[in-house]
Amino acid sequence: MSELLLTAAQMRAIEQAAIDAGEITGLQLMERAGQGAVAAIEAMWPELERAPGRAMILCGPGNNGGDGFVVARVLTGKGWDVDAFLYGDAGKLPPDARTNYERWCKIGQVRTLPTDGLPFKDGTSLIIDALFGTGLTRPLGALGKTLRDVCDAADGGRGLPREDRTPFFPYVVALDIPSGICADSGKILRAAGADAAKGSRASCVAADLVTTFHRPKAGHYLADGPRHCGTLCIIGIGLTQTGAWRDHIRLIDLPVGLSKRSKGHKYDHGHALILTGGMGRTGAARLSARAALRVGAGLVTCAAPGSAMMECATQLTSIMLRRCDDGEALAGLLEDERINALCLGPGMGVSDRTSDLMDVALASKRRVVLDADALTVLAGRDDPFAGLHDGCVLTPHGGEFARLFPDISDRLNAPATKGPAYSKVDATRDAAARAGCTVLFKGPDTVIADASGGACINTAVYDRAVPWLATAGSGDVLAGIITGMLARGSCPINATSSAAWLHVEAARTFGPGLIAEDLPETLPQVLQALLQND
Numbered sequence: 001m002s003e004l005l006l007t008a009a010q011m012r013a014i015e016q017a018a019i020d021a022g023e024i025t026g027l028q029l030m031e032r033a034g035q036g037a038v039a040a041i042e043a044m045w046p047e048l049e050r051a052p053g054r055a056m057i058l059c060g061p062g063n064n065g066g067d068g069f070v071v072a073r074v075l076t077g078k079g080w081d082v083d084a085f086l087y088g089d090a091g092k093l094p095p096d097a098r099t100n101y102e103r104w105c106k107i108g109q110v111r112t113l114p115t116d117g118l119p120f121k122d123g124t125s126l127i128i129d130a131l132f133g134t135g136l137t138r139p140l141g142a143l144g145k146t147l148r149d150v151c152d153a154a155d156g157g158r159g160l161p162r163e164d165r166t167p168f169f170p171y172v173v174a175l176d177i178p179s180g181i182c183a184d185s186g187k188i189l190r191a192a193g194a195d196a197a198k199g200s201r202a203s204c205v206a207a208d209l210v211t212t213f214h215r216p217k218a219g220h221y222l223a224d225g226p227r228h229c230g231t232l233c234i235i236g237i238g239l240t241q242t243g244a245w246r247d248h249i250r251l252i253d254l255p256v257g258l259s260k261r262s263k264g265h266k267y268d269h270g271h272a273l274i275l276t277g278g279m280g281r282t283g284a285a286r287l288s289a290r291a292a293l294r295v296g297a298g299l300v301t302c303a304a305p306g307s308a309m310m311e312c313a314t315q316l317t318s319i320m321l322r323r324c325d326d327g328e329a330l331a332g333l334l335e336d337e338r339i340n341a342l343c344l345g346p347g348m349g350v351s352d353r354t355s356d357l358m359d360v361a362l363a364s365k366r367r368v369v370l371d372a373d374a375l376t377v378l379a380g381r382d383d384p385f386a387g388l389h390d391g392c393v394l395t396p397h398g399g400e401f402a403r404l405f406p407d408i409s410d411r412l413n414a415p416a417t418k419g420p421a422y423s424k425v426d427a428t429r430d431a432a433a434r435a436g437c438t439v440l441f442k443g444p445d446t447v448i449a450d451a452s453g454g455a456c457i458n459t460a461v462y463d464r465a466v467p468w469l470a471t472a473g474s475g476d477v478l479a480g481i482i483t484g485m486l487a488r489g490s491c492p493i494n495a496t497s498s499a500a501w502l503h504v505e506a507a508r509t510f511g512p513g514l515i516a517e518d519l520p521e522t523l524p525q526v527l528q529a530l531l532q533n534d
């Protein structure tokens with residue numbers, strides 16, 4: 001199950017299709033966007049509804065600015081004092097924005113937005129950022145000082161975390177997306193050569209609330225997007241279509257393929273084989289194995305070299321153990337055709353043994369998760385992707401991704417100077433196409449893509465933020481959950497996206513203080529909650 005995320009181009013196409021079909025006009029869409037934004041503001045801060053104050057509305061040269069003029073009119077109707085500013089030339093506003101500009105001009109003044117700072121009036125309790133939305137194509141360098149004032153006003157220039165602010169400082173509400181953030185990539189657009197660290201607060205708006213329209217955009221969940229959005233609120237504006245693009249991006253909001261067949265034998269739920277490293281290095285693989293078993297693989301076996309057999313034997317109970325020194329031994333184990341999913345990498349070491357085992361695992365055409373050291377071994381090969389097939393899953397973090405796909409990583413990490421910018425979704429799709437298999441690119445914005453172009457984001461931001469998941473061994477658990485899901489019969493993209501969701505959900509359920517061992521032990525609680533809601 002999942003929610004669709006849109007790119008700017010997809011949103012424009014949906015809007016245009018609805019207008020062309022005569023279902024709605026652009027003006028109606030804009031009116032609903034502005035009205036919806038005000039309703040969201042009142043729902044978020046009821047004190048503003050009870051005691052209207054002074055609002056600054058910063059309108060830009062496109063339809064985002066048009067939304068801003070609707071908000072100006074609606075707030076005035078509710079008793080607010082509104083100071084409206086326009087960045088750009090009123091004569092060049094697109095038609096619907098122009099209409100709303102003219103409607104506003106019958107009510108109040110419009111001043112040119114200064115670029116050297118905001119002229120605050122006492123008692124301003126709300127700033128509306130309607131400068132740029134999905135149409136942002138260039139950096140906002142020219143607005144630098146004014147943008148900095150918006151950010152500073154929001155927290156009194158003290159850089160306070162949002163929750164520590166006093167009510168004295170105005171709330172900042174961005175319409176659609178904070179201006180300066182690319183709606184497709186979530187990256188802040190910056191002029192070439194701009195200092196990223198120094199420039200960040202002057203290159204885009206940081207908002208307390210973002211009201212986006214129809215569907216969230218990918219940029220609300222990727223890169224710099226989430227930490228500039230505060231709370232994200234999605235407003236229906238009467239569009240019903242979602243489009244039929246093959247390149248849709250999904251936001252994972254529930255796992256699939258979790259119910260067990262009631263009459264099934266344990267072998268009907270798959271047999272996962274987890275390769276371990278040598279003595280003193282088996283903990284990572286044992287974490288993976290425990291996670292594979294907890295997520296419902298019927299059987300899980302650890303395959304360890306002779307040196308590590310005793311260590312594993314003293315630690316494993318429900319997980320079986322086999323000796324596996326080299327590729328030949330693995331080939332022997334794989335004569336058991338019931339073994340249907342393998343995991344290589346966690347704690348294995350960057351070694352010839354890992355390389356041999358990987359060759360045998362890939363040649364078996366079983367479903368294979370390659371994580372950690374296996375990815376490093378792969379990256380060291382002349383042709384890293386030669387033996388991969390569509391049953392494989394690669395699970396790199398940023399460093400591993402850069403070693404495996406250096407050119408793609410460079411492109412992703414290059415400063416974003418124009419929009420739409422190359423995104424983590426683009427990068428993961430390109431990596432999956434090159435590798436010919438499923439790729440999970442880790443982070444708070446984990447992106448999963450397969451070779452056919454399907455892509456989804458597993459988010460760990462907003463109300464799913466789990467910074468405590470960045471703990472040693474948590475990636476090993478994720479590899480194990482994926483392997484368990486593959487053993488149970490899920491296809492690679494479903495296994496990987498469901499596993500990523502369960503991984504974050506287990507971390508949310510456990511809470512701060514989590515260590516990697518807690519993740520598999522929390523999975524039953526997560527699974528039970530899912531079954532109850534079924």
Ligand SMILES: NC(=O)C1=CN([C@@H]2O[C@H](COP(=O)(O)OP(=O)(O)OC[C@H]3O[C@@H](n4cnc5c(N)ncnc54)[C@H](O)[C@@H]3O)[C@@H](O)[C@H]2O)[C@@H](O)CC1
Binds near residue numbers: 012014015137
């Ligand atoms: N697509 C839809 O269905 C709807 C869109 N609406 C609003 O319309 C917005 C999109 O409108 P637009 O496509 O007009 O785009 P924007 O309002 O984001 O602005 C784009 C305009 O600014 C220019 N521009 C881009 N970057 C610039 C920069 N750095 N400096 C100066 N000018 C720059 C562009 O050339 C273009 O003229 C959405 O974000 C949303 O707020 C809403 O009215 C509701 C419906």
Ligand SMILES: Nc1ncnc2c1ncn2[C@@H]1O[C@H](COP(=O)(O)OP(=O)(O)O)[C@@H](O)[C@H]1O
Binds near residue numbers: 446460470
């Ligand atoms: N800030 C964060 N919020 C949520 N999840 C995170 C964050 N940082 C990392 N993660 C997740 O934690 C896991 C870490 O995996 P990895 O980097 O392989 O670590 P390890 O090798 O220690 O297991 C990944 O699933 C990643 O997506």
Ligand SMILES: [K+]
Binds near residue numbers: 130131174
């Ligand atoms: K905006």
